[in-house]
């Protein structure tokens with residue numbers, strides 16, 4: 044059985060998605076403020092981790108890590124479900140822009156969706 | 166099994182064990198995060214021995230070249246001596262020459278200490294021995310030069326810059342740590358277009374990077390932009406002109422925010438002026454240095470103009486917070 048990560052093209056697909064995804068996120072005033080760190084390159088590296096997770100690739104983050112990692116964003120910067128929806132929309136359009144088929148996109152979005160409660164500390 | 170040395174102690178690494186796991190087993194806790202090569206928290210440096218290629222996957226080229234690797238992905242095939250990512254040695258050098266490049270920028274040339282190796286564009290941390298005050302200054306020299314060169318901008322009330330401008334004398338000794346930074350030219354893709362843009366003394370590392378790229382045989386176009394608030398902040402115009410005259414692939418352009426515009430210079434905000442001049446930046450390798458807010462602005466604008474984040478190298482000259 045091939046995994047989602049293999050089907051979508053593995054690390055090469057993550058690499059291809061980073062720039063377009065980060066451009067969409069930074070270009071969206073509704074969510075850009077969360078990502079405007081002093082060090083853009085470091086922020087871009089975090090997109091790599093995010094995309095690897097969403098593509099079902101190897102990572103070592105637990106739900107608890109996701110909760111801890113975003114807690115300050117929820118409680119100090121007001122991260123909420125609408126922001127989450129925006130990120131999913133950017134994920135979707137990035138993949139569509141790279142020519143990924145609808146069925147695979149749905150699988151990726153489902154993986155990301157599964158982290159909602161943890162990311163938003165619900 | 167290969168040994169791993171860290172901070173003077175040698176540890177054995179079992180077959181199929183990673184450096185991170187081995188050190189953890191010995192009670193040495195390196196910073197770490199995902200343990201799968203994604204987060205780069207466990208990035209360390211091999212100071213002896215060559216880390217396996219797999220342990221460098223995902224690192225940027227300048228880091229690979231400096232033997233950085235991810236401890237969580239490293240099953241060593243040979244003995245390694247490793248150090249934490251920011252470790253650097255201390256050197257001592259003598260001031261050979263001091264000369265003013267404009268009203269507020271002084272050029273200091275130092276002897277190159279034995280054993281000090283660096284890449285053009287990296288910076289050193291100069292140390293004032295009397296009170297251990299340390300500040301970063303970028304190198305304008307290249308490895309082929311037999312001196313080190315820094316450009317110091319006088320900052321009003323600045324402790325280190327005023328001391329360097331006024332007190333430090335020719336023939337005096339000065340200590341420094343380094344080199345640091347990964348804003349430098351890496352060989353390969355000789356035909357790729359390069360964009361070098363900086364404000365003020367941000368020219369220092371860019372001047373080094375441009376000469377280093379040319380020396381390494383770079384054939385693609387090299388676009389260097391030197392930006393300043395006003396024309397009086399520009400310097401090295403004739404050096405840049407000469408360099409461009411000698412190397413057809415290099416173009417140097419000044420950019421001035423306000424006031425009189427020198428002939429051939431661009432005016433206005435440098436990020437917009439560059440995008441206006443060059444258009445689509447897809448495929449460019451970009452080096453940005455100088456004033457932190459302007460470097461961040463350029464990073465963002467050039468990324469939106471098509472440059473890949475992976476191909477943008479930046480050294481923001483952030484200043485040390487007061488206190």
Ligand SMILES: Cc1cc2nc3c(=O)[nH]c(=O)nc-3n(C[C@H](O)[C@H](O)[C@H](O)COP(=O)(O)OP(=O)(O)OC[C@H]3O[C@@H](n4cnc5c(N)ncnc54)[C@H](O)[C@@H]3O)c2cc1C
Nearest residue numbers: 300301302303316317318322323324325326366482483484
């Ligand atoms: C990676 C790196 C490379 C650098 N390379 C160079 C270089 O090649 N040439 C160079 O001249 N400098 C360079 N710098 C800046 C340099 O390290 C010092 O920060 C600068 O010289 C000021 O130090 P100081 O001790 O004189 O001022 P401080 O005593 O630290 O500061 C005095 C006051 O001035 C303010 N201040 C400091 N800098 C500025 C500024 N630029 N604009 C406005 N206010 C300021 C401070 O907040 C403080 O209130 C670099 C910095 C970094 C991080």
Ligand code: HEM
Nearest residue numbers: 074077078089092093096104112126127130155158162204
């Ligand atoms: C959709 C599900 C999400 C997943 C799977 C996810 C995943 C991650 C991961 C793995 C990290 C840590 C990266 C690292 O440390 O290397 C991270 C950090 C971060 N995430 Fe998310 N994320 C999600 C949603 C969001 C949303 C909706 C936002 C904001 C709109 C957001 C903003 C951030 C920010 C700003 C960081 C950096 C935090 C910091 O460094 O302080 N994330 N995310």
